[in-house]
């Protein structure tokens with residue numbers, strides 16, 4: 001503590017970190033607590049929009065928000081630095097450019113790609129993980145078009161894009177590609193049929209866990225716009241310019257390979273000695289790390305058990321945002337006394353964008369939405385987050401209030 005003030009440190013300015021910081025500033029008066037937020041960029045980005053950045057259907061700047069525009073930096077000590085390690089016993093965080101100590105720590109460092117040991121995946125496949133990695137995918141795809149156009153006898157596989165995984169991120173990315181590729185074809189005078197977009201998924205279905213009708217709708221919509229699916233097909237190996245798939249080890253030559261098939265907690269968490277289960281930390285219902293009554297772990301770094309299903313909640317922004325409320329409340333309770341709150345997910349529904357004005361999903365009590373209706377709802381969900389974070393001005397500046 002500094003004087004009598006507890007020192008609260010939040011690591012990562014993603015959904016979990018930003019909303020926790022926001023809630024902490026609302027719950028504590030300036031003289032009650034020192035709040036520090038550490039992030040490796042001076043901006044916060046909308047991870048849920050990164051597939052659009054990666055496909056090039058929105059500008060990078062649309063997806064990012066300067067932290068100082070939404071967090072009162074006279075109230076919060078914002079440290080623009082990269083976390084290297086957490087020293088749990090000493091209660092310090094090692095940064096690239098220094099060290100900070102804490103009384104209460106909130107870890108919201110997000111995800112990184114999980115490759116499940118598939119040879120070559122780490123080296124040769126892109127992943128939609130941050131603004132930087134997404135921008136690289138966008139530029140790489142366009143570069144392949146430019147190269148193809150400028151070679152005498154171009155290799156047609158230059159224009160093949162293989163996407164690994166047909167979960168939420170994979171499907172949303174394919175939807176954006178279905179919109180973006182015809183524009184690139186026009187720009188570079190390339191016939192659309194010269195471009196192949198192939199999704200490879202180990203499960204026999206896309207979007208495992210989704211309602212059958214919804215996923216059939218999504219698959220048909222994407223197939224209609226030229227996406228090919230290889231379902232029930234494992235990726236065996238990724239090479240610099242090809243992907244080896246299936247029992248017969250078919251080799252698909254491709255100019256762009258993007259892996260969306262798995263995420264795990266930021267490696268800093270495991271490297272700092274927190275015990276991992278399937279790549280994440282099993283926190284208790286109050287979001288505390290096991291054995292550490294001063295460390296909360298939120299968002300994609302944590303598994304929180306859903307007691308009704310006996311399975312952990314999936315990694316979503318919606319959950320990360322709701323966890324932030326419980327975390328801020330519990331830090332206040334630990335300081336002033338009372339009963340810690342347990343996390344209970346209030347499911348407001350899930351909508352997946354399919355590109356352009358198409359989408360599908362469920363809202364509130366399981367109502368199914370398709371097409372433009374679903375897209376409007378998706379935009380409402382995105383705008384609601386912006387409103388929670390930065391009020392109406394942020395919605396006006398960055399919001400998706402138009403359906404397309």
Ligand SMILES: Cc1cc2nc3c(=O)[nH]c(=O)nc-3n(C[C@H](O)[C@H](O)[C@H](O)COP(=O)(O)OP(=O)(O)OC[C@H]3O[C@@H](n4cnc5c(N)ncnc54)[C@H](O)[C@@H]3O)c2cc1C
Nearest residue numbers: 012013014015016040047082083110299300315316317318
């Ligand atoms: C393309 C895509 C689409 C998605 N769509 C949806 C959707 O429609 N709905 C939904 O609910 N969920 C969706 N998700 C999932 C959702 O984005 C994640 O569950 C959510 O981002 C998790 O929030 P978080 O706060 O844990 O991590 P993040 O939002 O990833 O934030 C982590 C933060 O930590 C920072 N950071 C990382 N490492 C360091 C370091 N070493 N030092 C300092 N800072 C660091 C990062 O810069 C980042 O700001 C989608 C995910 C993707 C990739």
